[in-house]
Amino acid sequence: MKIAIIGAGFGGMAAAFDLCKAGHQVTIFESSDSVGGLAAGFKEPHWDSYVEKFYHHWFQSDRSILGLIRDLGWEDQVIFHRPYTVLLYNGRWYPFDSILKALEFPGLGYGLDKIRFGFIGLYLRATNNWKNLEKHTADAWMRRWAGANVYEKMWRPLLIGKFGPYYADVNMAWMWARLKARSTRLGTFEGGFQRFADKFALRLRAMGVEIRLQARVKFIKQSGDRGLLVDAGEIDSYDRVLVTTSPNLLAKMAPDLPVNYLQGLLDLKSMGAVVMVMSLKRQLSEQGYYWFNLPKDEGYPFLALVEHTNFVAPEKFGGDHIVYAGDYLEQGHEYFSLSDEELMQRFTPAFKKFNPAFSPDWVKKFWVFKTSYAQPVPLVDHSRNIPAIATPIQGLYFASMSQVYPWDRGTNFAVEIGRRAAALMLA
Numbered sequence: 001m002k003i004a005i006i007g008a009g010f011g012g013m014a015a016a017f018d019l020c021k022a023g024h025q026v027t028i029f030e031s032s033d034s035v036g037g038l039a040a041g042f043k044e045p046h047w048d049s050y051v052e053k054f055y056h057h058w059f060q061s062d063r064s065i066l067g068l069i070r071d072l073g074w075e076d077q078v079i080f081h082r083p084y085t086v087l088l089y090n091g092r093w094y095p096f097d098s099i100l101k102a103l104e105f106p107g108l109g110y111g112l113d114k115i116r117f118g119f120i121g122l123y124l125r126a127t128n129n130w131k132n133l134e135k136h137t138a139d140a141w142m143r144r145w146a147g148a149n150v151y152e153k154m155w156r157p158l159l160i161g162k163f164g165p166y167y168a169d170v171n172m173a174w175m176w177a178r179l180k181a182r183s184t185r186l187g188t189f190e191g192g193f194q195r196f197a198d199k200f201a202l203r204l205r206a207m208g209v210e211i212r213l214q215a216r217v218k219f220i221k222q223s224g225d226r227g228l229l230v231d232a233g234e235i236d237s238y239d240r241v242l243v244t245t246s247p248n249l250l251a252k253m254a255p256d257l258p259v260n261y262l263q264g265l266l267d268l269k270s271m272g273a274v275v276m277v278m279s280l281k282r283q284l285s286e287q288g289y290y291w292f293n294l295p296k297d298e299g300y301p302f303l304a305l306v307e308h309t310n311f312v313a314p315e316k317f318g319g320d321h322i323v324y325a326g327d328y329l330e331q332g333h334e335y336f337s338l339s340d341e342e343l344m345q346r347f348t349p350a351f352k353k354f355n356p357a358f359s360p361d362w363v364k365k366f367w368v369f370k371t372s373y374a375q376p377v378p379l380v381d382h383s384r385n386i387p388a389i390a391t392p393i394q395g396l397y398f399a400s401m402s403q404v405y406p407w408d409r410g411t412n413f414a415v416e417i418g419r420r421a422a423a424l425m426l427a
């Protein structure tokens, strides 16, 4: 078969791998000038490693991506460390990346709240019954079972940070998936996610996959006897097409999809993200903390501060210290229209809270990355809203982070759904 894949992110490339191995002729169309999609990175000439545009790591439970890397023979290039994740309480930072660490967190006191917190954590790790959990909002479920105090201190800030105006509508299966799939050890690829993506693209090309960069697909149309027409500047026909973009972009590319399916795509809610990456002359968190969870009501201008070089050594970046400040935001939030310099002015005053000695002249260079599609928002009974991988148009398939539910989005699940879509296309 002649197959087109739209998008050279982790999902599209994983699908291409299986389809090409099965003997098909695969072309990937990618609108940007590099592969890697949302997990893509960049590098300065004096860095050995790439930095992801949006902070990325793997969990030990990420079986699909780690399995793919094993299939490719590169498992010796996966590195796992145990960096510190911390949470703010009364002006101090406390480690907070496991149930045990959370139990030591003073914000919950040492009475009933802590016991409830521990039991809820254990229950959610043990149960697989997410179908029941998705019937409740996390807001109502946590208030009832964890108690108002634990919910207000631990879980509500997390929900607000991730989902902004939708926080009270997100279902409890999202919270379950988050707790279920996490590990305290975090992983990356030697040289960064972009190094992996580039190596993978090289392997795919060697296998015979054609990867066309800067090739934006404008439309996909059914054409009777000729299968599906794909227009990326020039029009060509394919037996099968797999789209791996956001639901919105699929709706634009294939407006001939039946109204029900189209409306389903357009009704899905999601959050965008704005992330600033800085290279600093000095280490920001001298305690060596990697990930700071910041409650929105503490007045920080961003949700997470991530010091990447407290995870991957600064020597990989020519001695530069790499820091991310980022936030998940609803479309139309003012951060999407601020210039990079304006955003810098908003963000920098907060850095003194992580290190009182911080001064703006520590910043050697900074970059800002924005995406309107960063995080699907799963509402109550969300499993009913997941678009089918095989669309109603014969030969047209769709595999994106909007469909990895009940799991939260991630490169692991992009690989999983990409390979699942490939298997369906071959069936």
Ligand SMILES: Cc1cc2nc3c(=O)[nH]c(=O)nc-3n(C[C@H](O)[C@H](O)[C@H](O)COP(=O)(O)OP(=O)(O)OC[C@H]3O[C@@H](n4cnc5c(N)ncnc54)[C@H](O)[C@@H]3O)c2cc1C
Pocket (backbone or CB within 6 Å): 006, 007, 008, 009, 010, 011, 012, 029, 030, 031, 032, 035, 036, 037, 038, 039, 054, 055, 056, 057, 058, 215, 216, 217, 218, 244, 245, 246, 249, 273, 275, 326, 371, 373, 374, 375, 399, 400, 401, 409, 410, 411, 412, 414
């Ligand atoms: C802030 C942030 C933090 C994250 N943190 C992590 C993390 O720690 N760990 C983790 O594993 N994952 C993380 N993720 C999620 C991860 O990046 C995604 O789940 C994954 O990369 C999605 O892969 P994909 O192939 O499904 O889609 P994408 O990566 O979105 O790939 C789709 C591709 O399609 C291309 N495209 C779009 N329109 C067209 C068109 N018309 N024609 C041709 N090409 C087109 C795009 O350029 C893109 O390359 C994070 C994401 C964000 C935003």
